[in-house]
Amino acid sequence: MKRSFLFPLALFLVVLTAWEAFCRLGGIPDFILPPPTRILRVALGDAAILLPHAGITLVEILAGIALALTVAIPLAVGMHAQPAVERALAPFLIASQAVPVFALAPLLVVWLGYGLASKVLMAGVIIFFPITVSLLEGFKSCDRNYRILFQLMGASKLQALRKLYWPWALPYFFAGLKVGVSVATIGAVIGEWVGAQQGLGYVMIQANARLKVDLVFAAILWLSLMGVGLWALVGIIEKRWLWWKDASDSE
Amino acid sequence: MLVIKNLTKRFNGQPIVEGFDLTVPSNGFTVLIGPSGCGKSTFFDLLMGIVPMDQGDLSWRGQTVIALKALAAYMQQSDLLLPWLTLERNACLPADVAGVPPKQSAARVEALFVKLGLEGFAHYLPAMVSGGMRQRCALARTLMFARDLVLLDEPLSSLDAITRRQLQAYLLLLQTEFKKSILMVTHDVEEALLLADDLLVLTAAPMRICERFRLDMPKPRDIADRSFLEIKARVLARLEKEASW
Incomplete structure (x- = not known):
């Protein structure tokens, strides 16, 4: 096992042990703070109830990622190709992130209903920004001498994008995508809190109202696993797509 | 033949190149050598049209041109x-951009790789080979432009002394094998003397030619040869004089 993996695992186990000891020795009731073993028992024991809801949330997140990619990639390409587009859109992009998602959620539920659409849009709004900004930064970071080389070859804008800028920016794109998928759960869950009949956010609201804090934590556990899983999945895709990077990094 | 007349460029009122005249003969190897910061690289940027010139005329084979972008x-x-x-794909880039079918360009690159000692390395990534091999690949890519005029901007400056010596022989192929007209800038006197037919010593900014050496010694040259050492001493003396200004 890699040493880099051992340290966070050890820290995680120390925190869990301290938490467990605090709850047990301090006599903390489960409806205030359940111990980790109790949370794990509920997460696995009630998996039949939780997993279908987790599936719904996962669909919302994946659809949100797809939506964010559909918007972010052409947006970043457009802003890179035409600086005027970047100047025109930059204030709106920043404003879109300055508005708290909590403020947007009720409006989106009113406009798009209690179904999947409002949650997908919430997740998409959160994810698209880091992807757009990272990709744009990636395009901009392209070395001047390489740009000159393509200019001297007589490459069209599309050729330069395909053969130079896009591969150049891919490491930045994946960095943005990793940030995006890590926070994607926030958008989907907030959407579910405001108005939904399914999903882990809905389970959390229902459980909280009944003081079933262990179930709330169990839902959080599944959400965290989902986030970590998506992050790891992006890492695997990145490694496959940027197969040449290992050789370059070890140079 | 490339003819440059009265090339002038100023940055913030400061002349970088002023009234610069130069003729590069067909199939000739012309080398410019000068003190650091004299504007050699800017000069190439001006010729290629990457930076606009303030004044000057360029002509290639008797035809007036604005820049050498599409010619060199x-x-x-x-x-x-x-x-x-x-x-292989790196070397094929100019052909790919020009729309040449990949199989056709790969065949041309394969032949070039044999000449440049890169046989068997076509499918390696740049990170997997030495600096000298990378530079030879860059040379193959330069040749894939299929243009008769080649501008070399200190192409070996990032390499160690031994690799440089090996690659100088490959640069010579540009003239002897591929029949190119070459204009090169360098700050390495020995390299200049090994390759040049015409060696032009430059002044510090504003860049001007202060001395011209015509080198008729046969190539490849021997750096231990007496006439080589004599010219080397003269060039070094001229460069030291320029640097002391």
């Missing part, structure tokens, strides 16, 4: 290989 192949100091492409 330009090899810069660093190899500029794309790390995600194999050596």
Whole structure:
């Protein structure tokens, strides 16, 4: 096992042990703070109830990622190709992130209903920004001498994008995508809190109202696993797509 | 033949190049050598049209041109290989951009790789080979531009002394094998003397030619040869004089 993996695992186990000891020795009731073993028992024991809801949330997140990619990639390409587009859109992009998602959620539920659409849009709004900004930064970071080389070859804008800028920016794109998928759960869950009949956010609201804090934590556990899983999945895709990077990094 | 007349460029009122005249003969190897910061690289940027000139006329084979962008192949100091492409695909880039079918360009690159000692390395990534091999790949890419005029901007400056010596022989192939007209800038006197037919010593900014050496010694040259050492001493003396200004 890699040493880099051992340290966070050890820290995680120390925190869990301290938490467990605090709850047990301090006599903390489960409806205030359940111990980790109790949370794990509920997460696995009630998996039949939780997993279908987790599936719904996962669909919302994946659809949100797809939506964010559909918007972010052409947006970043457009802003890179035409600086005027970047100047025109930059204030709106920043404003879109300055508005708290909590403020947007009720409006989106009113406009798009209690179904999947409002949650997908919430997740998409959160994810698209880091992807757009990272990709744009990636395009901009392209070395001047390489740009000159393509200019001297007589490459069209599309050729330069395909053969130079896009591969150049891919490491930045994946960095943005990793940030995006890590926070994607926030958008989907907030959407579910405001108005939904399914999903882990809905389970959390229902459980909280009944003081079933262990179930709330169990839902959080599944959400965290989902986030970590998506992050790891992006890492695997990145490694496959940027197969040449290992050789370059070890140079 | 490339003719440059009265080339002038100022940055913030400061002249970088002023009234510069130069003729590069067909199939000739012309080398410019000068003190650091004299504007050699800017000069190439001006010729290629990357930076606009304030004044000056260019003509190639008797035809007036605005810049050499579409006429010359330009090899810069660093190899500029794309790390995600194999050596073969890197060398094929100019042909790919020009729309040449990949199989056709790969066949041309294969032949070039044999001449440049890169046989068997076509499918390696740039990170997997030495600096000298990368530079040879960049040379192959320069040749894939299929242009008769080649501008070399200190192409070996990033390499160690031994690799440089090996690659100088490959640069010579540009003239002897590929029949190119070459204009090169360097700050390495020995390299200049090994390759040049015409060696022009430059002044510090504003860049002007202060002395011209016509080198008729046969190539490849011997750096221990007496006449080589005599010219080397004269060039060094001229450069030291320029640097002391």
